[in-house]
Amino acid sequence: MSIAEPKPTGKARRLPILPQRGKVSLFEILLLLVCIGLVAVGLSPTLRDVLLLTFLFAGLALAWNIAGGYAGLISFGHAAFFGVGAYTSTILLVHFNVTPWIGIWCGGLLAAVFGAVLALVCARLRGPFFILSTLAFAEVVRIGALNWASLTGGPEGLSISPAPSLINMVFTSKTTYAALMLGYAVLVYAITKALEASRYGYYLFAIRDDEDAASAAGVNPQLGRTSAMALSASLTGIGGSLFAQYFLYLDPTFVISPEISFQFALLPAVGGLGTAIGPVLGSFLITPLSELLRSNLGNAAAGLHLVIYSAGLIVVMLYFPGGLAAAIGKLARWRPFS
Amino acid sequence: MSVLLEVRNASRKFGALMAVNNVSFSVGQGELLGLIGPNGAGKSTLYNLIAGVLPPTAGEIVFDGKTVTGWKPYEVARVGIGRTFQIPKPYRQLSVVENVMLTAFLREKSIAGARRLAEITLADVGLADYFGTPVSALTVGLLKRLEVARALAMQPKLVLFDEIMAGLTPTEVGVMTKFVAGLPARGITVIWVEHVLYAIMKTASRIIVLNRGELIAEGPPAAMARDPAVVKAYLGEEMDLA
Numbered sequence: 001m002s003i004a005e006p007k008p009t010g011k012a013r014r015l016p017i018l019p020q021r022g023k024v025s026l027f028e029i030l031l032l033l034v035c036i037g038l039v040a041v042g043l044s045p046t047l048r049d050v051l052l053l054t055f056l057f058a059g060l061a062l063a064w065n066i067a068g069g070y071a072g073l074i075s076f077g078h079a080a081f082f083g084v085g086a087y088t089s090t091i092l093l094v095h096f097n098v099t100p101w102i103g104i105w106c107g108g109l110l111a112a113v114f115g116a117v118l119a120l121v122c123a124r125l126r127g128p129f130f131i132l133s134t135l136a137f138a139e140v141v142r143i144g145a146l147n148w149a150s151l152t153g154g155p156e157g158l159s160i161s162p163a164p165s166l167i168n169m170v171f172t173s174k175t176t177y178a179a180l181m182l183g184y185a186v187l188v189y190a191i192t193k194a195l196e197a198s199r200y201g202y203y204l205f206a207i208r209d210d211e212d213a214a215s216a217a218g219v220n221p222q223l224g225r226t227s228a229m230a231l232s233a234s235l236t237g238i239g240g241s242l243f244a245q246y247f248l249y250l251d252p253t254f255v256i257s258p259e260i261s262f263q264f265a266l267l268p269a270v271g272g273l274g275t276a277i278g279p280v281l282g283s284f285l286i287t288p289l290s291e292l293l294r295s296n297l298g299n300a301a302a303g304l305h306l307v308i309y310s311a312g313l314i315v316v317m318l319y320f321p322g323g324l325a326a327a328i329g330k331l332a333r334w335r336p337f338s
Numbered sequence: 339m340s341v342l343l344e345v346r347n348a349s350r351k352f353g354a355l356m357a358v359n360n361v362s363f364s365v366g367q368g369e370l371l372g373l374i375g376p377n378g379a380g381k382s383t384l385y386n387l388i389a390g391v392l393p394p395t396a397g398e399i400v401f402d403g404k405t406v407t408g409w410k411p412y413e414v415a416r417v418g419i420g421r422t423f424q425i426p427k428p429y430r431q432l433s434v435v436e437n438v439m440l441t442a443f444l445r446e447k448s449i450a451g452a453r454r455l456a457e458i459t460l461a462d463v464g465l466a467d468y469f470g471t472p473v474s475a476l477t478v479g480l481l482k483r484l485e486v487a488r489a490l491a492m493q494p495k496l497v498l499f500d501e502i503m504a505g506l507t508p509t510e511v512g513v514m515t516k517f518v519a520g521l522p523a524r525g526i527t528v529i530w531v532e533h534v535l536y537a538i539m540k541t542a543s544r545i546i547v548l549n550r551g552e553l554i555a556e557g558p559p560a561a562m563a564r565d566p567a568v569v570k571a572y573l574g575e576e577m578d579l580a
Binding site: 197198199202203205206208209210212213214215216217218219220221274 | 389391410411412415416420421423427428429430431432436439440441443444447448449452488489492
């Protein structure tokens with residue numbers, strides 16, 4: 001077999017136009033500038049609401065994607081981590097007067113512990129069995145939160161005082177919240193990009209694609225799965241805290257419902273699993289769609305917004321099985337007249 | 339010749355079936371050991387015992403002075419045992435070079451370093467034109483070569499090849515045989531399971547034969563080709579090695 005010399009690796013560094021794994025692209029920079037612009041311009045309150053939820057859910061979808069897209073740990077139980085984060089910072093604030101600026105990180109840490117526990121408990125489960133276990137796990141957490149009323153307020157939930165206060169992370173201006181949520185999404189995006197470009201990221205890809213082969217390459221699959229789930233859970237928990245700080249109220253069914261878990265999984269699936277830009281595109285398409293349909297049609301014809309929403313999802317799943325990220329790549333390569 | 343791998347009285351039971359029954363053999367540094375036997379003889383199970391996929395129910399495995407019995411596959415890989423899979427197990431969503439980088443990481447911690455090592459290894463097995471190709475576009479023959487490249491990119495002390503010739507064209511078999519024969523000179527000890535007998539009989543320095551979980555013969559290829567027990571259990575008739 002011929003000894004061909006390997007290609008030179010020191011290629012000229014040019015900014016790619018479309019997103020690529022582990023590299024910053026022009027598309028991403030422009031998208032970030034647009035997002036900053038949207039925060040800065042004066043939108044109507046409804047639109048601002050939609051905008052900040054879009055950012056928040058982009059971050060949450062990115063967090064889910066670390067486990068589901070990169071490590072292949074498809075989870076329908078991430079609402080548990082979302083809830084753990086939301087409850088931790090809120091309980092610390094309401095019961096112990098600890099500022100959410102600290103509480104958020106405590107929530108992230110505790111959510112990481114929950115994530116690691118889930119990964120260890122489900123260590124031997126794969127495919128549908130793993131997915132169903134994550135769903136059950138979240139239900140256990142929800143029922144736990146319902147019953148531990150002295151701490152969580154049970155079904156009545158917990159409220160955060162709406163008096164604006166920087167130390168309590170409560171603001172009157174939705175612009176501030178939008179900036180906060182954008183900051184969160186950018187943080188999770190940056191972590192995702194760093195992961196893609198790292199040896200650890202490759203370990204996760206390998207575990208996802210073939211555990212036996214990964215193991216034969218010296219990768220400890222259980223360690224990879226557990227750490228990926230913990231990281232994903234932690235970032236989801238941070239998002240949960242932010243959610244609680246925005247709504248100033250939480251109860252178990254509001255923050256730990258299967259619907260929330262499905263939403264986390266759906267956005268990356270629509271946008272493109274295992275890509276950094278996918279969950280962002282998913283959130284930019286789905287979150288405004290679902291919010292606007294709900295607010296505009298919710299009263300006129302109960303349930304109609306769900307029909308339109310579902311029809312949209314089916315179209316995406318049928319025609320863009322690789323998600324929006326793949327569709328954009330295809331479009332960029334499309335040469336109709338050659 | 340110093341001993342690199344020693345398998346001592348290894349057994350593996352599946353229920354009442356003794357898949358590997360009290361097998362002992364050793365492999366010297368720089369040897370090319372052929373492992374042959376009919377289907378179901380226990381070759382794959384024996385590989386799985388060495389590679390750590392299954393713990394032996396009895397016996398001991400010593401590699402490079404360390405007792406590795408019951409170690410996990412990733413621990414065994416880290417001390418220098420590479421392997422291929424009989425049915426190729428590529429990472430489906432990664433490119434060819436990325437597939438090889440994963441094992442190269444055992445030698446080169448940086449992404450750029452691992453990529454370079456992977457590219458060199460791929461060029462070595464004749465896949466220089468396929469670095470960025472998605473693995474779904476590879477033919478069986480190319481997938482087998484990818485398996486070989488993955489096992490070698492970690493620069494193993496010992497490599498376990500599992501039927502790397504199956505599905506290859508006669509020309510490819512010739513090229514691959516020559517390639518494998520050259521590995522011991524590069525400091526890589528080889529154990530090779532193969533049904534393409536003329537390839538293995540020509541290159542192996544020694545052959546061991548398994549049948550029904552037991553080691554029934556051991557010796558140079560020429561002797562094995564005429565050994566009555568081997569002929570009866572596997573070959574069917576004496577093999578002409580000329």
